[in-house]
Amino acid sequence: MRQFGLIGYPLSHSFSQGFFSEKFKFENILDAQYLNYPIPSINDFAQLWETNNNLIGLNVTIPYKKEVIPFLQYPSTVVQSIGACNCIRKYNGALYGYNTDVIGFEKSLLPFLKVHHTHALILGTGGAAAAVEWVMKKLNIQYQFVSRSNGINCISYEALNKDIISTHTLIINTSPVGMYPNVNEAPALPYDDITKQHHLYDLIYNPSETLFLRKGKAKGATIQNGLDMLHIQAEESWKIWTADKPLEQ
Numbered sequence: 001m002r003q004f005g006l007i008g009y010p011l012s013h014s015f016s017q018g019f020f021s022e023k024f025k026f027e028n029i030l031d032a033q034y035l036n037y038p039i040p041s042i043n044d045f046a047q048l049w050e051t052n053n054n055l056i057g058l059n060v061t062i063p064y065k066k067e068v069i070p071f072l073q074y075p076s077t078v079v080q081s082i083g084a085c086n087c088i089r090k091y092n093g094a095l096y097g098y099n100t101d102v103i104g105f106e107k108s109l110l111p112f113l114k115v116h117h118t119h120a121l122i123l124g125t126g127g128a129a130a131a132v133e134w135v136m137k138k139l140n141i142q143y144q145f146v147s148r149s150n151g152i153n154c155i156s157y158e159a160l161n162k163d164i165i166s167t168h169t170l171i172i173n174t175s176p177v178g179m180y181p182n183v184n185e186a187p188a189l190p191y192d193d194i195t196k197q198h199h200l201y202d203l204i205y206n207p208s209e210t211l212f213l214r215k216g217k218a219k220g221a222t223i224q225n226g227l228d229m230l231h232i233q234a235e236e237s238w239k240i241w242t243a244d245k246p247l248e249q
Contacts, residue, residue, distance in 0.1 A: 005034055014061060079099050084128070120144070125154060173204065179204045187212055202224075
């Protein structure tokens with residue numbers, strides 16, 4: 001039985017196991033299973049492979065997208081560039097690392113982009129934010145990181161004002177703020193300055209409409225969650241795991 005799965009901690013928010021279980025059932029894939037591996041420490045990563053001989057591929061979620069990279073023998077060009085990995089394939093005893101978040105985010109965002117979406121705010125500075133940054137560069141969209149405190153190339157939420165919000169009409173939440181079960185939380189934005197020119201994208205998909213998105217919708221903004229991105233990146237992961245040989249990325 002070919003074995004695939006997801007590592008992260010905790011994994012109560014994840015839909016990946018259900019997605020792949022349904023995929024295997026619908027496509028009559030009888031020799032594969034997808035399991036959750038909620039490892040409490042990255043130090044458990046190596047043992048996971050040692051105790052699961054049939055493990056071929058893993059997805060990686062919070063908080064290990066950066067921490068898994070030292071374990072990879074062959075990180076892709078994108079992984080090396082952005083410092084985040086969310087898909088791993090084992091091939092001939094070696095671990096190959098990829099980032100399918102990049103593909104999933106770009107393909108899911110494109111249908112919503114308008115000509116005035118030339119500047120973006122990226123909320124958060126983790127592994128998912130790095131994938132978003134990669135896409136912003138590719139699409140030639142200027143961007144600004146926002147976090148709880150000022151840093152290199154990053155401003156604090158307290159620094160946000162009407163001028164910044166009005167010029168940055170694309171706002172992407174890559175942080176876990178608002179994720180189940182903390183559904184009553186939202187990034188600390190001046191939501192009164194959001195307009196119908198804005199598009200709010202929340203990488204969170206549970207709940208399907210976060211407080212961040214609800215607040216934006218109330219001001220007339222278009223909104224989307226991360227479910228399409230999840231589906232796209234999951235299918236890309238499957239392509240990586242089942243290709244005849246490791247793919248280049």
